[in-house]
Amino acid sequence: MSLDKIVSISGKPGLYHLRAQTRSGFIAESLADGKKMPVGLRHNVSVLSEISIYTLDGESPLREVFAKIAEKENGGSAIDHKGSKDELEAYFFEILPNFDEDRVYASDIKKVIQWYNLLQKNNLLGEAQKETADDASEEGKSKVAAKAAPKAQTTANTQPKGGKSSSAKKGASAKSTAARKK
Incomplete structure (x- = not known):
């Protein structure tokens, strides 16, 4: 179970596990005694992962x-x-x-x-400890991807300063030449 499913509810002691979603909120189960209770919009809920x-x-x-x-x-x-x-x-x-x-x-x-x-x-x-290890490995992967990303962007971004590619300019000049001949 991840910390994404564990919540603290203001005014209620302990921690709760999110069990099911309802139309007006969700059902939470107490980690202390296992009792289930409905939690509505009037409750202030904090997810532990946040x-x-x-x-x-x-x-x-x-x-x-x-x-x-x-x-x-x-x-x-x-x-x-x-x-x-x-x-x-x-x-x-x-x-x-x-x-x-x-x-x-x-x-x-x-x-x-x-x-x-x-x-x-x-x-x-x-x-929760496994999630921390996974986050650390994902962070390392994203840093490697971030280092590789600028190289890919520089090769893909070879358009002239005007914002149009050379093929678009050729097509536009051909149209204007055809219009002048008529």
Whole structure:
């Protein structure tokens, strides 16, 4: 299961898996207790694959943060999310040393750790880590393609400055010559 199907619903604790789409929303299943509930337009829903953590360099996707936690914990669970603010911040500094302290609050760190533990408990992190590896390989492929693309564009873009190809100019001059002869 990818993080594209895991959501956080404001006002509801924990994480939910998207099960089915309805006319007015979708059906979500709680990862904590397995209960299903309808989710409508009035709920504010955040897909985990779209969430990022602010860093001093920009943003770090949540799946990368989860991968770093899993690496630190050797695939096991993280510290308890109910720890003190100082404990949570110290732990998060070990995982993401360049996170922006001014924009990432202790409540955000608490959520990330709680979500990680919930995903780890439900054995959903293996696929998230696989997605991170796939994204990295796709990024490498796109960089190679981007390097090759300018060469292809320069050979294909051989039109004169006027914007028309030489064959179009020949056709236009032949028509104008025929018109003058009449």
